[in-house]
Amino acid sequence: xxxxxxxxxxxxxxxxxxxxxxxxxxxxxxxxxxxxxxxxxxxxxxxxxxxxxxxxxxxxxxxxxxxxxxxxxxxxxxxxxxxxxxxxxxxxxxxxxxxxxxxxxxxxxxxxxxxxxxxxxxxxxxxxxxxxxxxxxxxx
Numbered sequence: 001x002x003x004x005x006x007x008x009x010x011x012x013x014x015x016x017x018x019x020x021x022x023x024x025x026x027x028x029x030x031x032x033x034x035x036x037x038x039x040x041x042x043x044x045x046x047x048x049x050x051x052x053x054x055x056x057x058x059x060x061x062x063x064x065x066x067x068x069x070x071x072x073x074x075x076x077x078x079x080x081x082x083x084x085x086x087x088x089x090x091x092x093x094x095x096x097x098x099x100x101x102x103x104x105x106x107x108x109x110x111x112x113x114x115x116x117x118x119x120x121x122x123x124x125x126x127x128x129x130x131x132x133x134x135x136x137x138x139x140x
Contacts, residue, residue: 044138045084050074051134052088052098059113062099062132071136073101076121085133086119097124099132 041052051069053062059073066072076082089098097115113126116133124130 043088045088046081047138049136049138050085050088051136053132053134056129056131057099058129059099059126062130062134063101065132066101066134066136069134069136071134073099074116074133074135075101076116082119085116089116089118097122097130099130101135 043050057065063073097117100114100116102114113124114121115124115130
């Protein structure tokens with residue numbers, strides 16, 4: 001896999017609508033990489049690649065899909081990662097649920113399976129079919 005740095009980010013959705021690179025949010029995206037030629041949306045940030053899958057799968061199938069990409073369903077590990085993912089979901093205009101790898105909410109309450117929606121985590125049946133976010137560590 002090869003990604004190029006997105007030059008001259010415009011902070012607007014118009015590039016996505018025109019089939020160009022995704023680069024939208026109120027922060028400086030010049031350090032974010034995007035791979036437009038892949039079947040799913042791959043973004044680089046916070047030391048990882050994040051894959052926003054558009055295919056609906058149950059939690060277990062989503063985890064297997066991520067592992068097939070040498071990653072796992074995303075687990076939000078800090079405030080910066082939460083802000084990054086919230087911004088990405090906002091930027092790509094998604095209000096759908098996305099599976100995450102966590103089995104507890106941010107207050108450490110046990111969940112069936114966790115799904116991200118905007119800046120919240122919801123307790124969802126693991127058999128339900130949703131989109132997913134995979135996290136793949138960047139290798140140097």
